Amino acid sequence: MRVVLSVYGARGSVEPMVALAVRLRRLGAEVTLCVPPDEEFTGLAAAAGVPAVPVGGPVRPLVTSVTPGSAAGLAQRAADLMSAQLGPVAAVAEGCDTLVATGPLPVTAGARSAAEKLGVRYVHVSHQPVVLPSPHQPPPARRGRPLPPGVTDNRELWDIDARNADDMFGELLNTRRAAIGLPPVDRVRDYAFTADPWLATDPVLSPWEPTDLGVVQTGAWIRPDERPLPAGLLDFLDAGEPPVYVGFGSTPVRDPGEIARVAVEAVRAQGRRAVVSRGWAGLAPVDDGADCFAVGEVNQQALFARVAAVVHHGSAGTTTTAARAGVPHVVLPQGADQPYWADRVAALGIGVAHDGPAPTVESLSAALATALAPAPGARARAVAGAVRTDGTTVAARLLLDAPGR
Structure with missing residues (x-):
């Protein structure tokens, strides 16, 4: 055929x-x-x-x-x-x-x-x-x-x-x-x-x-991704507690520098480290702090299995990959179908749908605090087992x- x-x-x-x-x-x-x-x-x-x-x-x-x-x-x-x-x-x-x-x-x-x-x-x-x-x-x-x-x-x-x-x-x-x-x-x-x-x-x-x-x-x-994570990223992951992933994939954001700053500060406010995915928006850590690591194209299936939470835009692909990994989400929908996926994350109890595409440090920190609580994590692990x-x-x-x- x-x-x-x-x-x-x-x-x-x-x-x-x-x-x-x-x-x-x-x-x-x-x-x-x-x-x-x-x-x-x-x-x-x-x-x-x-x-x-x-x-x-x-x-x-x-x-x-x-x-x-x-x-x-x-x-x-x-x-x-x-x-x-x-x-x-x-x-x-x-x-x-x-x-x-x-x-x-x-x-x-x-x-x-x-x-x-x-x-x-x-x-x-x-x-x-x-x-x-x-x-x-x-x-x-x-x-x-x-x-x-x-x-x-x-x-x-x-x-x-x-x-x-x-x-x-x-x-x-x-x-x-x-x-x-x-x-x-x-x-x-x-x-x-x-x-x-x-x-x-x-x-x-x-x-x-x-x-x-x-x-x-x-x-x-879904195609299983067998690529190994880069050595530098593995060293970062092994050097401390699971970090929070921040990335927007192929979705552009209105002010990449500002949203990266807000995201890193919100992650730090929760006492966590950050992995920042550059994506098409060109996100980057705001300083040279040892608690942040920038990545480009990477095996998300392997990476999400090593993080504490995923902050993302709410595309179908990223939402599904994070759900399969059994980690809680914070979704910052920027447009298109992303509000739908944000609502689904909230309805399933596996994370938080942020109100609007442009967070403040306070709003994102609060969303992260909720997502990192025990209940969303437990629910995320349960849902992961049901994803086909x-x-x-x-x-x-x-x-x-x-x-x-």
Whole structure:
């Protein structure tokens, strides 16, 4: 069986697709991964032994330069993303059995159109649930399209979201579909998602309530990381009590220097040492204190097993990794799906959801004091034992055992 995986997004989108690719290859499938051309992502695929094709423009400059919520330049970016799926990705997918895609709506709408033209199976996957229509939750606002504040019915809000998606992307998509002989589609969002999208999240951390949409929840797609921790980091960890990890992954923050200062001071206020992850925000310790250690790209699975708590932004990937490690969280959501994961951490009792993205020393110190108390730690260890680790196997089997393949 030949499978093409197409992904456009930051680390939290790319890494799960690499994990699925590895599992598929181990089960005998031929897999090609289409990823953004950022060296971080092509290198991630190469290290996993997965053939990868760079597609589209780099993600990191986009993520770190676009003003949050701004629609400036959105139409051109959307057009480029669709064209990449209907061009390079379609060329890679020719003759394959299944095309699996994840990313912003222009990516998945373009990917399904490519699959339709090629006559191959298409699977839409989301690595977080907030974008999937459900009467149990409101939709996230689209860039430049705030939802009307007077509307509280979730079904009505999802209808508004569908119209917004059509206004933003319908003409762009249908123009490209017409150019390759495909008919127009009316509901871009629903077309891209299909009637049975996959949700690659853990059902304990992210339970999906049944809806009219036939969501298939596979569990999170996790690839075991066997990389050793750097010697300097190991020396730091061995030199004292477990430190507190602070990091924001691929998420930009408004004032990296200030948030690093606040975080380090709050950790020190709890009598703890700190490991500061630079990430795309470029965080760094505020001084040369021996109680702080800066890291770049590192094996989080191994590191989180050695820390007392994790202060993070609340992405699906970091939340899942910390939950599997059985350590308490303090989540500082910066946007997108991160408030959802912060709420889940609080609801499960495995940590604290900070109120707002910009903490003070006092607010973060108080949150840490709560997270480091015995109860959240005990609860975190209990939840860790319930987090599934077979998500890629479930997904791979759904692909390999599909009726009519």
